Amino acid sequence: MCLAIPMQVDSVDGFEARCSAKGIERTVSLFMLQKEAVAPGDHVLVHVGYAIQKITPAEAQSTWELLDEALAQEALVAQA
Amino acid sequence: MSGSAQHWLEALRGLTLPRPIKILNVCGGHERSIALAGVRSILPRNIELIPGPGCPVCICPEEDIYEAIQMARFDGVTLVAYGDMLRVPVNAPRREPRSLEQARAAGCDIRAVASPKEAVAIARAQPGKPVVFLAAGFETTSAPAAAMLAEGAPDNLFVLLSGRRTWPIVAQLLASGDVGFDALVAPGHVATIMGPEEWQFVVDKHQMPAAVAGFSTDSLLAAIYSVARQFIAGRPFLDNCYTMAVKPGGNALARAMIERVFDIEAGNWRGIGMVPDSGYALRPEFQAHDARRRFPAHGDAARKRAGEMPPGCDCAKVVLGRIYPNECRLFGAACTPRHPIGPCMVSDEGACRIWWASGVREGPLARQHASA
Numbered sequence: 001m002c003l004a005i006p007m008q009v010d011s012v013d014g015f016e017a018r019c020s021a022k023g024i025e026r027t028v029s030l031f032m033l034q035k036e037a038v039a040p041g042d043h044v045l046v047h048v049g050y051a052i053q054k055i056t057p058a059e060a061q062s063t064w065e066l067l068d069e070a071l072a073q074e075a076l077v078a079q080a
Numbered sequence: 081m082s083g084s085a086q087h088w089l090e091a092l093r094g095l096t097l098p099r100p101i102k103i104l105n106v107c108g109g110h111e112r113s114i115a116l117a118g119v120r121s122i123l124p125r126n127i128e129l130i131p132g133p134g135c136p137v138c139i140c141p142e143e144d145i146y147e148a149i150q151m152a153r154f155d156g157v158t159l160v161a162y163g164d165m166l167r168v169p170v171n172a173p174r175r176e177p178r179s180l181e182q183a184r185a186a187g188c189d190i191r192a193v194a195s196p197k198e199a200v201a202i203a204r205a206q207p208g209k210p211v212v213f214l215a216a217g218f219e220t221t222s223a224p225a226a227a228m229l230a231e232g233a234p235d236n237l238f239v240l241l242s243g244r245r246t247w248p249i250v251a252q253l254l255a256s257g258d259v260g261f262d263a264l265v266a267p268g269h270v271a272t273i274m275g276p277e278e279w280q281f282v283v284d285k286h287q288m289p290a291a292v293a294g295f296s297t298d299s300l301l302a303a304i305y306s307v308a309r310q311f312i313a314g315r316p317f318l319d320n321c322y323t324m325a326v327k328p329g330g331n332a333l334a335r336a337m338i339e340r341v342f343d344i345e346a347g348n349w350r351g352i353g354m355v356p357d358s359g360y361a362l363r364p365e366f367q368a369h370d371a372r373r374r375f376p377a378h379g380d381a382a383r384k385r386a387g388e389m390p391p392g393c394d395c396a397k398v399v400l401g402r403i404y405p406n407e408c409r410l411f412g413a414a415c416t417p418r419h420p421i422g423p424c425m426v427s428d429e430g431a432c433r434i435w436w437a438s439g440v441r442e443g444p445l446a447r448q449h450a451s452a
Contacts, residue, residue: 003109003269003295004220004269004272004325015231027197029197029224029227029231031227031230031231032223032224032227032331032333032334032337033331033333034333035333045269045272045325047220047221047224047269048162048194048195048196048217048221048224049194049195049196049197049198049224050195050196050197050223050224050227052220052223052269052272052273052331052334053272053325053327053331055324055325056324059324059325062296063295063296066113066295066296066297069117070112070113070116070117073116073117073438074116074437074438077116077437077438077439
């Protein structure tokens with residue numbers, strides 16, 4: 001339940017942002033990052049619909065690779 | 081495995097430990113990464129990894145879920161909860177629903193949400209009907225619930241607060257006199273919100289090695305290496321192996337929201353009991369949104385096994401890191417993800433569910449590893 005997923009910010013409207021990752025789009029609250037400048041193109045860690053921290057593009061990429069690996073592993077076990 | 085993970089593994093294999101060590105993690109996300117990547121099987125045999133109290137769904141008070149079910153049955157509310165909560169079994173009498181899912185099947189208005197924002201949207205869409213949000217979770221998940229209230233929630237939205245703080249349960253384990261571990265891997269996303277400093281007491285008060293870890297094999301192996309090195313050197317310090325997300329002080333604004341919305345009080349942990357300073361209560365200015373104040377208690381003091389784990393289930397010992405999931409006699413036999421008996425087999429963050437998902441079916445695999 002504590003896992004946060006990296007997403008890229010597509011647009012910002014007040015405390016809300018449209019974010020995407022792997023073709024999935026979500027509205028994400030920036031309420032907990034309102035003191036930071038968040039702009040389209042930035043990457044954020046998202047947990048239960050709230051951005052909790054800004055991260056770099058490289059960090060987002062490496063986290064996604066990890067999640068892909070974990071999902072693939074889980075699918076493999078499920079088939080076995 | 082990445083080059084960096086390989087590097088940490090080689091470094092770990094080069095260490096000479098004075099005796100075998102046990103390292104506790106307190107995060108379902110960590111346990112998931114460890115189990116799925118098969119980290120236990122590649123580590124030197126004198127390093128044992130123990131999954132501890134890292135599943136907020138598993139330790140959510142049974143009474144709170146029972147209460148939520150009764151609100152949905154008798155108070156005409158829409159009950160919303162994170163999806164993992166719906167299948168958690170409670171010890172209700174026969175002929176009564178024994179989970180939120182069963183209550184929904186019996187006609188109650190119960191819905192899974194993935195965000196506090198969805199709870200707000202549901203409440204706005206039906207202004208005449210109360211919505212109760214069963215808000216379980218550790219700090220990472222409690223902060224968004226606080227943010228939701230701080231931002232302003234509709235009058236018909238009520239919170240059944242079940243959030244828990246993680247460091248106090250570790251403090252209780254360390255003070256118990258029966259400490260079953262030598263080092264701690266601290267939870268990365270809790271520290272993202274709260275800052276790594278919360279875990280300094282492990283080092284200062286208990287002279288125990290500690291490192292905050294992220295969720296990649298790299299970061300976890302780096303943290304395992306760090307605490308093993310600290311153990312060998314006899315000089316524990318709090319390391320941060322997840323600097324990408326964990327900054328000094330954490331997310332200060334999120335912490336301020338938690339403080340503005342919640343008071344700290346003792347919290348009940350299923351199968352464990354009351355843990356000082358581990359729970360939240362709504363502060364007076366937010367009590368208009370307190371589901372417990374708005375709706376009369378349905379608690380039944382005479383209810384059998386109230387607060388306990390289901391009969392025969394060893395989830396309480398699993399949560400405390402006293403036994404491994406597959407040492408429970410129900411694991412893989414009576415208790416499987418399809419027919420879960422205990423909460424640790426229900427939640428994606430429960431150690432039993434994670435071990436099952438990583439291919440453990442039965443047998444004392446971990447014990448062999450530990451005693452080898």
